[in-house]
Amino acid sequence: MKAFLIGSLSILVATAVYAYEIHHPNLRDAYAAAEQGIHHIQEAQAANKGLEFGGHAEKALDHFKQAQAELVEGDKWNDAHHHR
Numbered sequence: 001m002k003a004f005l006i007g008s009l010s011i012l013v014a015t016a017v018y019a020y021e022i023h024h025p026n027l028r029d030a031y032a033a034a035e036q037g038i039h040h041i042q043e044a045q046a047a048n049k050g051l052e053f054g055g056h057a058e059k060a061l062d063h064f065k066q067a068q069a070e071l072v073e074g075d076k077w078n079d080a081h082h083h084r
Contacts, residue, residue: 022075031071034064 022028041057041064052058 020072020076022072024075024078027071027075027078031068034068034071038064 022031038061041061045052045057
């Protein structure tokens with residue numbers, strides 16, 4: 001049940017993140033790097049025939065997705081507090 005809830009939360013976070021365009025170029029690059037990390041982990045899982053590396057790969061995926069959500073929130077904060 002816990003894994004289901006974490007997976008559902010990850011999907012919700014990912015959906016919310018994709019609806020926002022990051023404006024700060026460095027944060028946008030960091031977001032893209034995290035996306036590459038997610039892709040590499042998923043490729044490793046697929047190459048390893050679905051084995052989850054002791055659950056650590058899934059945890060790493062969750063951390064990358066959380067990092068992406070934090071980057072979006074940081075960019076939103078910057079947009080709201082940066083006086084142009």
